Amino acid sequence: MNWELIFGVSLESLFNATMIAYALAAIGLNVHFGYTGLLNFGQSAFLGVAAYGLAMAVATFGAPFWLGLVIGLLGAVVLALLLGIPTLRLRADYLAIVTIAAAEIIRLLFRSVTLSEWTGGSDGLQRFSDDFYAMNPYSSTLDLGIVSWDNRELWVMTVGWILIAVSLVVVFLAMRSPWGRVIKAIREDEDAVRSLGKNVVSYKMQSLILGGVLGSLGGFVIALSNAAVQPDTYGTEFTFYAYTIVILGGAARVFGPVIGSMIFWFLLAFINALLPELIKNGYIPTWFMTPTQAGAVGYVLVGLGLILLLVFRPQGIFGDKKEVMLDGR
Amino acid sequence: MADDTTTVPPGVLKAREALKDVPHEPGAKKQDPILVADSVVRRFGGLTAVNVGHVEIQRGAITALIGPNGAGKTTFFNLLTGFDRPDEGKWEFNGKSLAGVAAHKVARQGMVRTFQLTKALSRLSVIDNMRLGGTGQKGEKFWASLIPGIWSGQEKEITERADELLARFKLDAKREDFAGSLSGGQRKLLEMARALMVQPDMVMLDEPMAGVNPALTQSLLGHVKSLREDGMTVLFVEHDMDMVRDISDWVIVMGQGQVIAEGTPDTVMADPRVIDAYLGAHHDGTQHDPEAVAEEVAEEEGTTADD
Numbered sequence: 001m002n003w004e005l006i007f008g009v010s011l012e013s014l015f016n017a018t019m020i021a022y023a024l025a026a027i028g029l030n031v032h033f034g035y036t037g038l039l040n041f042g043q044s045a046f047l048g049v050a051a052y053g054l055a056m057a058v059a060t061f062g063a064p065f066w067l068g069l070v071i072g073l074l075g076a077v078v079l080a081l082l083l084g085i086p087t088l089r090l091r092a093d094y095l096a097i098v099t100i101a102a103a104e105i106i107r108l109l110f111r112s113v114t115l116s117e118w119t120g121g122s123d124g125l126q127r128f129s130d131d132f133y134a135m136n137p138y139s140s141t142l143d144l145g146i147v148s149w150d151n152r153e154l155w156v157m158t159v160g161w162i163l164i165a166v167s168l169v170v171v172f173l174a175m176r177s178p179w180g181r182v183i184k185a186i187r188e189d190e191d192a193v194r195s196l197g198k199n200v201v202s203y204k205m206q207s208l209i210l211g212g213v214l215g216s217l218g219g220f221v222i223a224l225s226n227a228a229v230q231p232d233t234y235g236t237e238f239t240f241y242a243y244t245i246v247i248l249g250g251a252a253r254v255f256g257p258v259i260g261s262m263i264f265w266f267l268l269a270f271i272n273a274l275l276p277e278l279i280k281n282g283y284i285p286t287w288f289m290t291p292t293q294a295g296a297v298g299y300v301l302v303g304l305g306l307i308l309l310l311v312f313r314p315q316g317i318f319g320d321k322k323e324v325m326l327d328g329r
Numbered sequence: 330m331a332d333d334t335t336t337v338p339p340g341v342l343k344a345r346e347a348l349k350d351v352p353h354e355p356g357a358k359k360q361d362p363i364l365v366a367d368s369v370v371r372r373f374g375g376l377t378a379v380n381v382g383h384v385e386i387q388r389g390a391i392t393a394l395i396g397p398n399g400a401g402k403t404t405f406f407n408l409l410t411g412f413d414r415p416d417e418g419k420w421e422f423n424g425k426s427l428a429g430v431a432a433h434k435v436a437r438q439g440m441v442r443t444f445q446l447t448k449a450l451s452r453l454s455v456i457d458n459m460r461l462g463g464t465g466q467k468g469e470k471f472w473a474s475l476i477p478g479i480w481s482g483q484e485k486e487i488t489e490r491a492d493e494l495l496a497r498f499k500l501d502a503k504r505e506d507f508a509g510s511l512s513g514g515q516r517k518l519l520e521m522a523r524a525l526m527v528q529p530d531m532v533m534l535d536e537p538m539a540g541v542n543p544a545l546t547q548s549l550l551g552h553v554k555s556l557r558e559d560g561m562t563v564l565f566v567e568h569d570m571d572m573v574r575d576i577s578d579w580v581i582v583m584g585q586g587q588v589i590a591e592g593t594p595d596t597v598m599a600d601p602r603v604i605d606a607y608l609g610a611h612h613d614g615t616q617h618d619p620e621a622v623a624e625e626v627a628e629e630e631g632t633t634a635d636d
Contacts, residue, residue: 174474177468178460178466178468178480179468181457181469187452188450188452191412192450192520193461195436195441196436196526197441198469
């Protein structure tokens with residue numbers, strides 16, 4: 001058994017760019033779902049729009065890197081407005097329907113042949129991250145024995161963790177303020193909030209924009225870490241993982257999404273490294289499971305673990321059981 | 330009901346004085362109306378749920394809105410407070426038209442409502458429920474919310490006011506609890522206290538006594554009365570006739586969407602049209618001839634409810 005490999009891969013996924021991107025997506029989703037009660041099932045679209053905004057601006061239109069970032073962020077804001085204006089006056093379920101559909105529309109637009117001149121079609125776009133890596137202050141690989149990161153990974157991780165820290169500070173400050181109080185009250189009962197003179201639709205829109213912009217930072221992290229954008233990265237399963245992470249960490253908890261993302265990716269990496277090793281060393285007979293099946297079984301086991309978590313700890317890691325048990329209405 | 334108080338509170342006297350000469354008829358003009366509604370109509374498909382010709386609510390008095398189930402009381406409430414849009418009609422509050430005004434703006438103008446099914450914000454603490462009611466909070470703007478220095482002073486004032494109200498409503502012991510852990514009656518109290526945080530001119534209570542245990546009823550009644558002493562106007566929907574008789578200065582009766590009678594509690598409850606409305610006979614507000622009623626009942630059995 002190559003324990004060093006198994007633990008190396010698992011430990012690395014606690015801190016790497018994938019985990020960071022999902023954590024940022026989940027921080028934004030936590031603002032939507034955890035705090036405001038908005039059922040946004042299109043979080044992947046916010047990441048996709050930001051990533052493509054950056055990539056298209058730089059790779060297709062030759063704009064400078066910083067302008068690409070601004071365009072990506074504006075894209076997320078515009079998307080929030082487009083999704084919110086028709087749906088936020090309606091019941092919560094409509095937002096869910098519209099967001100999941102919009103996310104798919106956007107992904108299909110990115111990979112459509114007609115637009116491939118600008119979006120690169122299903123191959124996506126590359127060569128937009130040179131300016132980002134030119135700023136890299138690291139020149140050597142960080143080798144901690146069991147895990148190691150090269151200088152490019154280190155640079156993405158540094159920026160990513162700074163983004164996480166800033167996002168958490170914003171969420172923390174906003175949610176303990178009177179603004180956050182209105183937001184949480186809307187989750188409980190928007191008519192009651194309306195009866196107290198608050199413009200509920202406006203607050204829901206602000207929440208949709210804030211969560212979308214925080215999530216879009218994750219889109220930048222994925223795009224820069226891969227030095228490429230591909231449409232299928234931003235499929236619906238991305239959003240579902242982000243939901244899993246939010247609930248795993250504990251909805252409406254500041255640190256929930258980060259811890260949730262770390263646990264989610266650690267478990268997935270651990271099982272996906274462990275199972276092939278067990279097969280290779282004969283602990284699992286091949287008539288039972290082949291190495292190619294192990295990948296799928298990994299997801300099955302993680303899913304099973306999450307079901308057990310929801311049964312025995314519905315409030316997630318950080319949640320307060322008393323709070324979850326209260327009837328939401 | 331230990332009503333042995335020898336002196337009548339000034340608010341009651343004022344309300345009685347103001348309503349002394351008002352005729353006991355639907356749509357009666359009041360001395361100083363805070364709310365005037367004209368031909369407010371709301372239809373749901375073929376059903377006309379509300380069709381109020383003219384109604385005025387006296388400032389500083391407690392007015393009860395009663396009527397049998399399905400009379401359109403709550404719908405009328407929803408229309409007045411902006412939670413529903415009428416098909417026709419206009420109404421003025423404090424001289425300003427409120428027709429077509431969004432619910433949150435109605436509240437900001439000083440007309441605040443509570444709900445038949447209590448809307449305590451379960452996963453917020455009691456004190457946060459109260460603080461939410463404060464109006465004009467600087468910290469409720471997103472960018473300002475990130476800088477506590479901008480709003481912490483105002484927050485302290487709001488919290489002080491909230492604590493005073495909580496003490497008055499005897500909820501101070503529950504200050505830090507989740508509102509969802511309160512009993513039904515305590516939630517009603519919290520909802521009323523929270524509405525007062527908005528500092529309204531008029532409080533609209535939708536069935537304040539529904540689901541409240543008898544031990545709390547008296548204290549809740551006392552609180553409603555105290556609103557009048559504080560100069561607020563109260564309009565409430567209620568089914569409990571003892572309560573209506575006990576606290577209201579004026580009673581408006583609705584039946585099948587229309588105002589069918591108005592007056593002081595005693596006159597209204599003796600009004601045959603009101604009794605008819607509750608007993609289910611047809612009530613077009615005309616004569617009360619037993620034969621005619623019998624005829625109408627027979628007619629109604631043929632045509633059934635849809636008119």
